[in-house]
Amino acid sequence: MSSENMLAVHFDKPGGPENLYLKEVAKPRPGEGEVLLKVAASALNRADLIQRQGQYDPPPGASSILGLEASGHIAELGPACQGHWKIGDPAMVLLPGGGQAQYVTAPEEFLMPIPAGLTLFQAAAIPEAWLTAFQLLHLLGNVQAGDSVLIHAGSSGVGTAAIQLARMAGAIPLVTAGSQHKLQMAEKLGAAAGFNYKEEDFSEATLKFTKGAGVNLILDCIGGSFWEKNVNCLALDGHWILYGLMGGTDVSGPLFSKLIFKRGSLITTMLRSRDKKYKQRLVEAFTKQILPHFSTESPQRLLPVLDRVYPVTAIQQAHAYMESNKNVGKIVLELPQ
Structure with missing residues (x-):
C-alpha cells in the first residue's frame, strides 16, 4: 500500500454486516485548522449500524466512512493550527464520520487530551458516548x-x-x-x-x-x-x-x-448533525468540567466501560454483536498500526 493510501471500513451497498469489508482508500489531508490523526482505535455506535443499513446519511461535508469517535496520535498539522497540539501527541476526537480508518482529519477544537491512566482503547470509547x-x-x-x-x-x-x-x-x-x-x-x-x-x-x-x-x-x-x-x-x-x-x-x-x-x-436532539461552533463549545465545556475526573488521581473517578475490543478485520462480527444487544458498554475496534 502506498503512503498516500490507508485501510478503511467500507460497504458497497446498504444491508447487513456481511457487506462490510476493509478497502484501500486515499488518505485524507488536513485542511485549514485541522489535524490528521493516526487512528489506534475507534468505537462502534448505533449510528454506524443505521448508516450501514442505508437509513442515515452522514451530514453534508462529512466523511462517508463509518466511525464517530477515535483515539490515536497526531500525524500532521494543517495550516493555521493554533499550536495547542504537536505531532506525536496522543488524543481522542469527536467526529461526524471517518473514524474507522487508519487516518482521520478533524478540526483541532474537536480533539481532547487522553487522561492519565487511560488506554487508547478506553479513550476511543469516550468522545461520542460521553459528550x-x-x-x-x-x-x-x-x-x-x-x-x-x-x-x-x-x-x-x-x-x-x-x-x-x-x-x-x-x-x-x-x-x-x-x-x-x-x-x-x-x-x-x-x-x-x-x-x-x-x-x-x-x-x-x-x-x-x-x-x-x-x-x-x-x-x-x-x-x-x-x-x-x-x-x-x-x-x-x-x-x-x-x-x-x-x-x-x-x-x-x-x-x-x-x-x-x-x-x-x-x-x-442529535449530536452528529450539530454545527462546528456547538460541538466546539461542547468539547470545551466537557474538557474543562469532566475530563479531569477520568484521571487516576481523581477521587470521583469516571471510567468508560468497554465490553470488548475487536481487530478492525473482524468488523462484520463487531456489527453483528452490537445488533444482538448483548454488549454492556462500548465495542471498540483496533486499527492496524
Missing part, C-alpha cells in the same frame, strides 16, 4: 442535585456514561435494561435502581421508587414504543429528552394531552 450523555444531562436537561433521572438502555455506552455523570451531579440515576446482568452492571456503576423492561412495567416501578412523584428527567433513545410509559412516570414540569428511535417512530394515542397535563417538556 452525548453530558449534553443530555447538562446542556439540555439542566440536571440538578436531587433530581431523579431515568436512563433507558442503561448498559449502553451513553447509558453507562449518563449513570456516572448523573451521580457526579448529585442526581439519582434509575435505569432500564433488558437483562439482569445489564441491570447489575448499571447498579455497580451507581444506578440507584434498575428495571427490566421485558419483565415489568418500568413506569410503574419508577413511580413506586419515586413514591408517586415521577422522574425529573428521562434520557430516551427508544422513542415510539416507550412514549406512554415515559409520560406516565414523568414528574410535573419534567424534561423528556429524545435522542434515538430504537423503538420505532410511530406514536398512536393522546401523547399531547398526557404531556400537557404534566406540563412536561419534550426535547429532541
Whole structure:
C-alpha cells in the first residue's frame, strides 16, 4: 500500500454486516485548522449500524466512512493550527464520520487530551458516548442535585456514561435494561435502581421508587414504543429528552394531552448533525468540567466501560454483536498500526 493510501471500513451497498469489508482508500489531508490523526482505535455506535443499513446519511461535508469517535496520535498539522497540539501527541476526537480508518482529519477544537491512566482503547470509547450523555444531562436537561433521572438502555455506552455523570451531579440515576446482568452492571456503576423492561412495567416501578412523584428527567433513545410509559412516570414540569428511535417512530394515542397535563417538556436532539461552533463549545465545556475526573488521581473517578475490543478485520462480527444487544458498554475496534 502506498503512503498516500490507508485501510478503511467500507460497504458497497446498504444491508447487513456481511457487506462490510476493509478497502484501500486515499488518505485524507488536513485542511485549514485541522489535524490528521493516526487512528489506534475507534468505537462502534448505533449510528454506524443505521448508516450501514442505508437509513442515515452522514451530514453534508462529512466523511462517508463509518466511525464517530477515535483515539490515536497526531500525524500532521494543517495550516493555521493554533499550536495547542504537536505531532506525536496522543488524543481522542469527536467526529461526524471517518473514524474507522487508519487516518482521520478533524478540526483541532474537536480533539481532547487522553487522561492519565487511560488506554487508547478506553479513550476511543469516550468522545461520542460521553459528550452525548453530558449534553443530555447538562446542556439540555439542566440536571440538578436531587433530581431523579431515568436512563433507558442503561448498559449502553451513553447509558453507562449518563449513570456516572448523573451521580457526579448529585442526581439519582434509575435505569432500564433488558437483562439482569445489564441491570447489575448499571447498579455497580451507581444506578440507584434498575428495571427490566421485558419483565415489568418500568413506569410503574419508577413511580413506586419515586413514591408517586415521577422522574425529573428521562434520557430516551427508544422513542415510539416507550412514549406512554415515559409520560406516565414523568414528574410535573419534567424534561423528556429524545435522542434515538430504537423503538420505532410511530406514536398512536393522546401523547399531547398526557404531556400537557404534566406540563412536561419534550426535547429532541442529535449530536452528529450539530454545527462546528456547538460541538466546539461542547468539547470545551466537557474538557474543562469532566475530563479531569477520568484521571487516576481523581477521587470521583469516571471510567468508560468497554465490553470488548475487536481487530478492525473482524468488523462484520463487531456489527453483528452490537445488533444482538448483548454488549454492556462500548465495542471498540483496533486499527492496524
